[in-house]
Amino acid sequence: IHNVIFDDSKEGSLHVAMEIATLIREKADKGQTCVLGLATGSSPIRVYEELVRMHKDEGLSFKNVVTFNLDEYYPMERNNIQSYHYFMHQHLFDHVDIPAANVNIPDGTVSADDLQDYCKDYERQIEAAGGLDFQLLGIGRTGHIGFNEPGSHFNSATRDITLDHITRVDAAPAFKGLENVPRKAITMGIGTIRKAKRIVLMAWGQNKSEIVKETVEGEISSEVPATYLQEHSNTTFVLDKEAAQNLT
Ligand code: F6R
Numbered sequence: 001i002h003n004v005i006f007d008d009s010k011e012g013s014l015h016v017a018m019e020i021a022t023l024i025r026e027k028a029d030k031g032q033t034c035v036l037g038l039a040t041g042s043s044p045i046r047v048y049e050e051l052v053r054m055h056k057d058e059g060l061s062f063k064n065v066v067t068f069n070l071d072e073y074y075p076m077e078r079n080n081i082q083s084y085h086y087f088m089h090q091h092l093f094d095h096v097d098i099p100a101a102n103v104n105i106p107d108g109t110v111s112a113d114d115l116q117d118y119c120k121d122y123e124r125q126i127e128a129a130g131g132l133d134f135q136l137l138g139i140g141r142t143g144h145i146g147f148n149e150p151g152s153h154f155n156s157a158t159r160d161i162t163l164d165h166i167t168r169v170d171a172a173p174a175f176k177g178l179e180n181v182p183r184k185a186i187t188m189g190i191g192t193i194r195k196a197k198r199i200v201l202m203a204w205g206q207n208k209s210e211i212v213k214e215t216v217e218g219e220i221s222s223e224v225p226a227t228y229l230q231e232h233s234n235t236t237f238v239l240d241k242e243a244a245q246n247l248t
């Protein structure tokens with residue numbers, strides 16, 4: 001893991017948006033699609049804001065972009081304002097020229113009976129698209145990436161998962177109470193994420209400094225699933241000073 005530390009989250013976000021935009025343009029120049037794995041939550045908001053600005057002001061086109069989101073609550077309606085489907089359209093997809101058919105977000109409405117097949121198909125679609133060129137990640141205080149909570153296997157694939165208590169507590173304000181936070185989610189696996197050719201994890205603020213230290217300097221363990229990134233050869237952590245403050 002290679003760390004890059006910025007004065008603040010704005011500077012870090014601009015840096016990440018620039019890398020993504022450069023990749024999209026390089027692929028477009030070669031007539032290729034650019035396959036992006038995307039995250040939700042507070043960490044990537046400014047990255048999406050900057051990509052939207054580049055689309056409007058600099059003509060950055062998303063016509064050659066195919067996206068796969070990491071996760072979605074389960075069960076969850078698409079038009080629920082807490083859904084990751086809603087989040088992605090609000091922050092990115094509604095403001096750029098990505099073809100609707102190129103957007104993939106785990107579907108929180110599939111029936112329990114269809115869930116396993118659905119998850120297998122999500123994996124197949126990532127492979128059929130040529131695999132993830134770039135995976136954007138945040139990190140939860142449990143050490144989750146996507147919603148791969150402690151105990152996740154390093155070869156895990158897209159599947160349903162029970163959310164950790166801490167993860168639900170962190171989500172409670174947005175849901176106006178812990179009792180309203182879904183207990184489950186659909187998430188890409190650690191194995192899915194590790195196959196990405198390039199991974200960038202962002203963490204901002206003091207709140208993330210402990211888990212960032214454990215992830216970067218701790219032993220590789222399923223108890224902190226993000227530590228599996230230590231074995232990925234092309235991963236960068238983009239941090240602000242506060243998130244990096246405990247690193248030795
Ligand atoms: C979101 C996701 C999660 C978040 C993590 C951090 O799609 O996969 O792993 O990245 O929970 O969330 P924030 O950025 O809100 O601190």
